Amino acid sequence: MAEAQAGDQAAYQSLLTALLPYLRAYARRHLRGGDAAEDLVQDILLTLHRIRQTYDPQRPFLPWLAVIAKRRMIDALRRRQSLPVAADDIGFDLETFADPAANHQVERNSEAERLRQAIAELPEGQRRAVELLKLEEKSLKEVSEITGMSVAALKTTTHRALKLLRVKLFGPEGEAR
């Protein structure tokens, strides 16, 4: 990076190219959509470029990069939260197939679809908590940093969300499960 700061374009290109797989893996871990993850990678690269003066060659490079990546990821998640839900839901065709195994697969897909739908219908805060904690399997601390909610509030929100999901999926008696 110090060479890049000095204007060595080849060294800069090598550095950014070497970082690319790691940045892609990082982005895909936090953002599920392919385009969104690639947008985040580009955002991190652009930010790194625009504030490369702030890198101190006497200090390690990776902590500097890690904070840039983390802050851009948090902003990307915030932007996604403020966007309307993408209209990419595809209606589910209720058909039976000659091959019995294929019907079981359809059954499983149908249950997954019901669960997805139920999660999507949760209130915004509860949906976010379930997606981050249960689907993306992030820790309470990470989700607390992303959403700005306290760990205690996250636990309560998730508990309420799961209770509501049981009711949605299994009816009023589902709450007792």
Add this chain to the structure above:
Amino acid sequence: MSDMKHSEDLIAALAGSAQPVKPLRPPMLRAMIWLVLAIAVVAVSVAFHGVNDDLLDDLLQPLNLLEWLAALATGIGAIVAAFHLSLPDRSPRWALLALLPAGLWLATVGFGCLADFAAMGRAAFAWGEPWLCFVYITQMGVPLTLVSLLMLRYAGPIRPLQTMVMAALGMSGLSAAGLTFFHPDHTAWLGLIWHGAALAVVLACGALGAALLKAFYARRP
């Protein structure tokens, strides 16, 4: 979002256009330079207003001295913290350098309110309008906060709000410390209200600056 179809294309474009850049000087050095300039501006304004005749008597009272030192320490600590927070690889704990003296500052003013109440009774909470406190702190704090926006601009994509709030707190602390030299006579309660109102205006200005920085970096070149 971008016309770039692949991140590889973006890397080639960034590397191809990369000009040499000079790494920033250490944040402590930059903070000290800015502190010297800001304190000089406050000192000139104090000289312009003139110093109270009973300044020495005021400062010889332990509570007044502690309040002045806490305001000054908040100003210095917040500016040092802002320059560190504006860099990606510095700990967010630098904020404590300002928050601890700020807590002490608030505590001394609060204690002053109680002391006034003990001495004056309900008159300690009588209404008044020491506009000079409000006008002076905002008059000094707002422009100095806006100037610090230039020096702290790289915080835009990292911690814009924390950085600019610290910068604004720093300028408020220095202005309040300067105000002590020609302070109008009023109760601690009125000081709390009017200094607090001025602090809120300067902090709002810092938050606005943070939003501007964030918006600037949100644009793609």
